[in-house]
Amino acid sequence: MTYATLRQALAFAARGWPVLPCQPGQKSPATRHGVCDATTDPGQITAWFGRRPDWNLAIATGAPGPDVLDVDEHGEAGNGYAALGQLRTAGLLDGATAYVRTPSGGLHAYFTGTDQRNGHLPAHHLDFRSRGGYVLTPPSQVDGNPYELVKTLHGRGALDWDAVTRHLHLQREPPSRHRQPGRYDLSGLARWVASQAEGNRNAGLFWAANRAIEADPAADLSPLAAAARQAGLGEREITRTLDSARKGGRTRTPAPDHQAEAGEV
Numbered sequence: 001m002t003y004a005t006l007r008q009a010l011a012f013a014a015r016g017w018p019v020l021p022c023q024p025g026q027k028s029p030a031t032r033h034g035v036c037d038a039t040t041d042p043g044q045i046t047a048w049f050g051r052r053p054d055w056n057l058a059i060a061t062g063a064p065g066p067d068v069l070d071v072d073e074h075g076e077a078g079n080g081y082a083a084l085g086q087l088r089t090a091g092l093l094d095g096a097t098a099y100v101r102t103p104s105g106g107l108h109a110y111f112t113g114t115d116q117r118n119g120h121l122p123a124h125h126l127d128f129r130s131r132g133g134y135v136l137t138p139p140s141q142v143d144g145n146p147y148e149l150v151k152t153l154h155g156r157g158a159l160d161w162d163a164v165t166r167h168l169h170l171q172r173e174p175p176s177r178h179r180q181p182g183r184y185d186l187s188g189l190a191r192w193v194a195s196q197a198e199g200n201r202n203a204g205l206f207w208a209a210n211r212a213i214e215a216d217p218a219a220d221l222s223p224l225a226a227a228a229r230q231a232g233l234g235e236r237e238i239t240r241t242l243d244s245a246r247k248g249g250r251t252r253t254p255a256p257d258h259q260a261e262a263g264e265v
Contacts, residue, residue, distance in 0.1 A: 003049070003050070003053050004030070004053075004057075004139050005049050005053055005055065005057050005139055005140075006045070006046065006049035006050055006053060007069075008057060008137075008138065008139060009017075009045045009048075009049050009057050010042055010045055010046070012057075012059060012137075013039075013040040013041070013042060013045055014040075016040060016064045016065075017040070017059050017060070017066065018038035018039055018040050018059070018060040018064070018065055018173070019038060019039070019040070019045060019057060019058065019059055019060070020034070020035060020037050020038040020058050020060065020134065021048045021049065021055040021056065021057065021058070022055060022057070022058050022136060022140070023055070024052075024054045024055060024056060025056070025057065025141055025142055025143065025144070026056065026142065027056070027058075027136055027142065028054055028078075029058070029134075030048075030052070030056075031048075033197065034134075035058075035060050035088075035132065035133070035134045038058075038059075038060035038065075038134065044261040045095050045120070056136055056137050056140035056141070056142075057136065057137055057138075057139070057140050058134045058135060058137065058140070059134060059135055059137050059209035060112050060133075060134050060236075061113065061130055061131070061132075061133040061134055061135060062114065062115060062116070062128040062129075062130040062131035062132060062133065063112075063113035063114055063115055063131075066097070066110045066111060066112065066113045067082075067110075067111045067112065067113050067114055067116065067128070067129065067130045067158060067159055068108050068109065068110055068111070068128075068129040068133075068135045069084075069093075069108070069109040069111070069126065069127075069128055069129075069159055069164075070102075070106065070107075070126065070127040070128070070129060070135065071083075071084050071106050071107040071108070071109070071125065071126060071218070072104070072106050072125040072126065072127055073102070073104045073105040073106040073125075073243065073246055073247075074104075074125060075169065075239055075243055076235075076236070078125055079105075079106070079125050079246075080106070080124055080125035081107075081122035081218065081219065081220045081221060081222070082124075082220050082222050083121070083125065083126055083168055084107070084109075084126075084218050085151070085218070085219075085220035085222065086167065086168065087164060087167065087168075088218065090167055092159065092160065092163055092164055092167065093109060093113060093155075094155055094157060095111050095155040095156065095157020095158055095159060096109045096111055096153050096155045096157075096159075097111065097112070097152065097153055097156065098108045098110040098112065098149060098151065098152045098153060098263065099149075099150050099151045099153070099217045099218060100137065100138060100147055100148065100149050100150065101146065101148045101150050101217060101246075102147055103141065103142040103143060103145030103146065103247075104145075104247070105243055105246030105247040106182050107217060108135060108137075108147075109159075109218070111155070111157065111158050111159040112156060112157055112158045113130070113158075114130055114131075114158050115130070115131045116128070116130040116131060116161050117130065117131065117161075118130055118131070118132065118133045119161045119164075119165065121164075121165065121168060124168050126164075126168075128161045130161070130163070139180060145247065150217040151217055176250045186212055186219070186221075186223045186224060187223070188206040189211060189212060189223075189224060189227075190208075190223040190224055190226070190227040191227070192204070192208065193205055193208050193224055193227035193228055193231060194227035194228075194230040194231050195231070195239045196231050197231075198232065201228060201231045201232065201233045202233065202237060202241055203222060204231075205227075205228045205233065205238065205241050205243055206240070206241050206244065208224050209221055209224055209241065209242055209245035210245050212224065212243060213246070221242050221245075221246075224242070225238050225242060228241075241249055253257075
């Protein structure tokens with residue numbers, strides 16, 4: 001066993017973020033009082049993770065720790081990436097400091113901590129962790145799948161959860177129909193996916209999804225899913241392929257035959 005978790009826990013504590021241990025491979029706290037036991041004390045942290053380097057590491061959210069937007073990935077039941085794309089287009093995510101991929105293929109977006117209340121938008125597959133909450137963080141694992149830091153950003157702002165809620169509640173149409181392009185445009189990749197013939201559709205979708213995720217871990221892949229349907233790929237296979245791209249993060253996947261010529265991502 002290594003002491004990578006201990007080193008990371010001490011690094012978080014040094015920047016003022018309280019941490020706590022969770023059970024190996026699980027999200028449940030390993031201490032009697034859960035998040036209330038979170039601390040920045042190096043002695044206590046060393047006692048925890050020096051004795052049990054296999055424990056998962058969690059950060060207590062809300063000031064002085066970070067606030068975290070949790071983008072869920074529920075497979076065929078849906079995910080929060082479309083809502084995330086709407087929030088990004090509206091400029092509500094400009095303060096993000098980092099993106100962390102979760103074991104399910106979801107995403108954690110980190111922001112400056114506040115004393116806001118925790119929130120839940122089940123229709124949009126989003127959760128908000130602030131005062132009194134906690135999140136697992138790298139190098140933690142669940143069911144053998146790791147949390148992975150995929151991007152650090154220059155933002156140093158907070159996420160206004162009330163503004164997020166208002167914005168998403170005002171949306172009247174599915175975001176995939178009226179989505180404004182953000183920092184990149186998936187239309188070229190989507191057209192290419194739609195043109196794929198039987199035998200190359202699955203590989204083409206997987207390659208295009210990884211291209212999009214490489215450009216932005218928070219990418220809304222719904223245009224690629226729609227294009228795959230147009231090409232004749234089944235719903236179950238589309239979901240499985242996009243889930244695999246989200247979970248694996250294989251951004252260096254070789255292109256299939258006749259790689260896309262258009263598609264600024």
